[in-house]
Amino acid sequence: MSMDLLYGEAEEDLRGTLRALLAERAAWPAVLARTESAQWCDAGLWRVLAGGVGVAGLAVPQELGGAGASWREAAVVAEELGRAVAPVPFLGSAVLATAALLACGETQVLPGLAAGEATAAVAVPFSTAPGAPYPASVAVSGALLTGQVRSVADALVADVFLVPAGGGLYAVDAAALRRTPVTSLDMTRPLCDLELPGVAGRLVDSGEGALRAALVTGAALLACEQLGLAERCLETTVSYVRTRYQFARPVGSYQGLKHRLADLWVAITQARAVARYAAGCAASGDPDTAVAVAVAQAHCSQVVVRAAEECVQMHGGIGFTWEHPAHLFLKRAKSTAIALGTADRHRAALSALVDLPGR
């Protein structure tokens, strides 16, 4: 078992760098303004993150242009980007697509992703759980792929798509397929519908392994993103209730709110342990990874939604408005709770893994 659940010094340094950068480049008013612009993705920020800080290649070996670190370090990036609800394609490209390509030993696309020169997306609905049936919406005929895929994350800016079809995985040039932007619940990570009108693909995996690895790793890192966002919600709320007065007292002095915030803090402390464990397992290829990821997603999906809902509620009227960041947190939180499998699907997966069958 991968039992080092703390953060190392290098990880804390990375966090410090990211937090300072995101505070400057992805403060919430800018993030909110961007949701109403034509460019959801902050390409400039992504250049700094991927090209400068090197967040896209952390888990990629050095010989493929990466940093040769692991998913543990990438998990710290997920936490910080989650905190900031930052509009960059980290999860889709640097986690899902990268994990898929690493799993199948692909070497053409990967170096470009690791260097931040290109981005890729796995062409599955963002709601796909790691244990879901292999997608069947794209058919292979000859060397051509035909079909469509709905609600793909980080797809609007992707250069390459990894398309599951016919039981394998194909790399497809983005220019070859049609993208239709989707009005999305999470405006900071809008989705996209894909149509493949008989396009050429390059087979990168002839089996299911790469896709499964991508979804499992993605779910682990998504839990870390949820952790970061939940912390942001709690901090925002705590700082509000300390300064908001009602009946001549800070509302944070009322025990009803205090107890709920204490409960939330306990849940987030647990979220840190389970998310850290899942990331550690994914990093080391631990045999316990499937259990760790299911636990992390089952727990963190609930915690992040609760944190965001309490953030709205405890802000009262202002939290219900467009001009306060709480709704950005709420929409991201609820979307992540559905992404890569809902909590109840992860519990169902767990029940098979730990021999607690439903009937």
Place this chain on the structure above:
Amino acid sequence: MSMDLLYGEAEEDLRGTLRALLAERAAWPAVLARTESAQWCDAGLWRVLAGGVGVAGLAVPQELGGAGASWREAAVVAEELGRAVAPVPFLGSAVLATAALLACGETQVLPGLAAGEATAAVAVPFSTAPGAPYPASVAVSGALLTGQVRSVADALVADVFLVPAGGGLYAVDAAALRRTPVTSLDMTRPLCDLELPGVAGRLVDSGEGALRAALVTGAALLACEQLGLAERCLETTVSYVRTRYQFARPVGSYQGLKHRLADLWVAITQARAVARYAAGCAASGDPDTAVAVAVAQAHCSQVVVRAAEECVQMHGGIGFTWEHPAHLFLKRAKSTAIALGTADRHRAALSALVDLPGR
């Protein structure tokens, strides 16, 4: 739909009579003391209730010696006896057995029960849900019944047993079978194991109808008992937290407790509506009875346990001791939540009744 959810004047009178009587005859110190005596049942109290007030015959027609009222009035009795955790065989004899005999038109035993001269019990484990498979632990061979039944409620004092066997229901004289008292979680309604070593029985129902009617009616009235007990828990707790000082303030002035008690009050207010509706449906043979009973049990079983658990917790140390009534409430509450089907079994029954299948 039986939509009169209020209490009539006669019902309020009945409640007043019972509450005064029980305050005098079944105050908690006496109830607690009796749990450690050899006689769990307060025979004197039951004589007054059944013979004097006439609680055992409320739902029995006048021509069979009853009061010719209905299960609605009996429900008020269940509420008040639940409040008092009174050690009398009302639920087992005046509800379960009486409902069974009414359903099959039996006329020999019923008048005695209605008059309070005898008591009866339905020989099923107290945990049996209305929709459970027909019991198979007693076999019929010739005219003799052989087998055993575990954990029967109100059986220690019963004169007659109604034994489901061979797909029908038999009346068996209590003297003919062996009773073994069970150390029970609910010390105010201890259970009993029965052994039937080949005893004669009189067939009173050749089908399943009487038993089903008994269990459905029993579950409706049990919800009313739970309502009464939940109210008692809330009242006891509220009066304690108003007078218990910590940090020079009544603990009931802390918002953490206030909000939990407010939530509990809301849940109990809802319990009253659903229990009342279930009793009304049972009284009128409404086609919605099965739904009403499943809703009432699913809701009230959870509410009564929560009320009792909060009662223990909010009393702090004193609530954890033997010398405070909170534990009597807790043990009764949790036992009723298992009796006649747990909440989750009632929800499962409901899912079929309202066309919301699980898969």
Place this chain on the structure above:
Amino acid sequence: MTEPVSADGVRRRVEEFLSRHDPAVLDRLEFLRARFGAGLAWVHFPAGLGGLDAPRTLQAEVDAAFARAGAPDNEPRRIGIGLGMAAPTILAYGTQDQRERWLRPLWTGEQVWCQLFSEPGAGSDLAALATRAVRDGDGWVVTGQKVWTSMAHEARWAILVARTDADVPKHRGLTYFACDMSAPGVEVRPLRQLTGEAEFNEVFLTEVAIPDCDRIGEVGDGWRVAQTTLMNERVAIGGGALPREAGMIGVVAGTWRERPELRTPGLHERLMELWVASEAARLTAIRLGAQLAAGQPGPEGSAAKYAFATLNQAISGLELELIGEEALRYDDWSMRRPAAVDFTGRSPGYRYLRAKGNSIEGGTTEILRNIIAERVLGLPGEIRVDKDVAWKDLPK
């Protein structure tokens, strides 16, 4: 006309009125003004002010009779604040001149009213409000910011509470006014919600002149006058016997039945729990209605609102998990200006987001729980630190 009118008397008047005023022929506004004049607007109001001093319970029958005759109505949803909150307050505290000026156009819908109570700094603690009204010759000059004002962009009049004395404890320094929304210095801006829409407005008051004849009630008596308004707001909640599966639970139950491929055992358990909770809330509302009809008013109104908010939020949250991929999409973020909430006409994502407001608007769940704990259960109130402190000295 000062003695109360009997039920038969009311019915006869309706018949007579309809026989003389053909809704198919008369102009809509003319018809409504005539109905008001005949005392058939709100029959429990005094004669001469649209009523007949008749029992309030007859109103439903009157409305039904007019509806059957094909008469135009006064679009009650559009003028809800006027009908429900301003009118009872004007009746209770207004001068005869004010009643005669305001009540008829209010009822006919010629003049829409809105409510200028809440402020950014005074949410649950309404009495802490900071909008100032300063004496200026024969009138007042009002400056401040109000928020959560529905219909402000269509309103001609507002009921307004402002601070006229900052040197006394907060409840004692307030005065109640009617504010002409077309007066100089009144600026209305839409307030966009997390759903993308703007049901409400912010209203900025910059040295708005209000003549003293538009003051309602005594100077310094605004808190008491406002209580009448707010009590009438709460009466509106609760009410009718809805059928089983009405509301949010029906939507998700329908999806469950129609789309078996979405079902999972885990969601089934939560669905059934929420179905039971919805049915319990429904039966409780029916019981509350029966109690009110039987003259046993209780504080269950607060509980009903609280239960409704909690259920709406839980059910809409479940719905998103049930539909999975589709829940990641939204119907429309554009800034619409709806007149009312539409829970069933829009997407599941909208329901989820809009339901978040149910536990904030019209009394937060925290305040409702305080009310239940203190007024129903008799638990002690919070220690108050704002008693007997001049408003200007309160921490804010």
Place this chain on the structure above:
Amino acid sequence: MTEPVSADGVRRRVEEFLSRHDPAVLDRLEFLRARFGAGLAWVHFPAGLGGLDAPRTLQAEVDAAFARAGAPDNEPRRIGIGLGMAAPTILAYGTQDQRERWLRPLWTGEQVWCQLFSEPGAGSDLAALATRAVRDGDGWVVTGQKVWTSMAHEARWAILVARTDADVPKHRGLTYFACDMSAPGVEVRPLRQLTGEAEFNEVFLTEVAIPDCDRIGEVGDGWRVAQTTLMNERVAIGGGALPREAGMIGVVAGTWRERPELRTPGLHERLMELWVASEAARLTAIRLGAQLAAGQPGPEGSAAKYAFATLNQAISGLELELIGEEALRYDDWSMRRPAAVDFTGRSPGYRYLRAKGNSIEGGTTEILRNIIAERVLGLPGEIRVDKDVAWKDLPK
């Protein structure tokens, strides 16, 4: 012997000691006294008081070496209050005479200690306690009632906090004593719990004479001394890396696996939720342990205790619903006097009932949540009405 002893030095001393003291031959008490005398009782204590001024972290190694050699131990569970709470306090605040009198028989188990802090009227608000100690010549006379005292019926000594001045605010009028439990006027009665057992006692003190030489710390300084005791209580919580499914969840998971006939879809969902919650709590405890080892102590101890209580209660409640009919039965209501809680040795009903104490004993969940809210999140404290009020004038 006043300079700190190194790890090697400690190891060498253990070897030497064991070579000279054969546990197979020596009398148990003689052996323990000799071990104390050699400074190998608690190596971080000072020389001459059973220790060697060595790092505390070496203790586990020493204990393991003694265990390997088949040495008798001092039955640490039986004397937990002495070891965990009395000894650190005596060391911190006791006089040299007191340390020499009490620490050796405390450590060897010759003298069991108990704790006389809680009172019926002072639960979470310990500083409000009412037991009075009145000066009487050279000593004190103590009268009052204490509660929740485990091991009082076997104890020779108690640590006691009593009020020596009722005219000052509550925290300032307390003094800390050691109380001889064999003194006249000390009466111990078993306190029966809702499980039927009596783990604890009530202790009635009626004019108990305590010589001034048994006072620990200054007069009026009892609250500060008691903090040392209580902090050492809290350190005990948390700790080791337990395997998956350790504790209550393992019991119910075992039943689930062994008895498929009990399974229902609804209970399955709850089981899985609690399994996830248990695993989350377990990983959190492991992380806490690693943080403590890495010298990052945090307030997570309170959170761990709270999570443990909540889980134990939820899981044991689920277990009863799972086993259904059997849950209606109980194993034994007789008034046993167990030395410690036995969650796995008894029936599911016992687990359910005993777990109710987990959210009360050693800090209620309400107090733990206050601690987290105020000390971790920095939220404002409750308005205090007991500051600067003489104890005798406080409402009670």
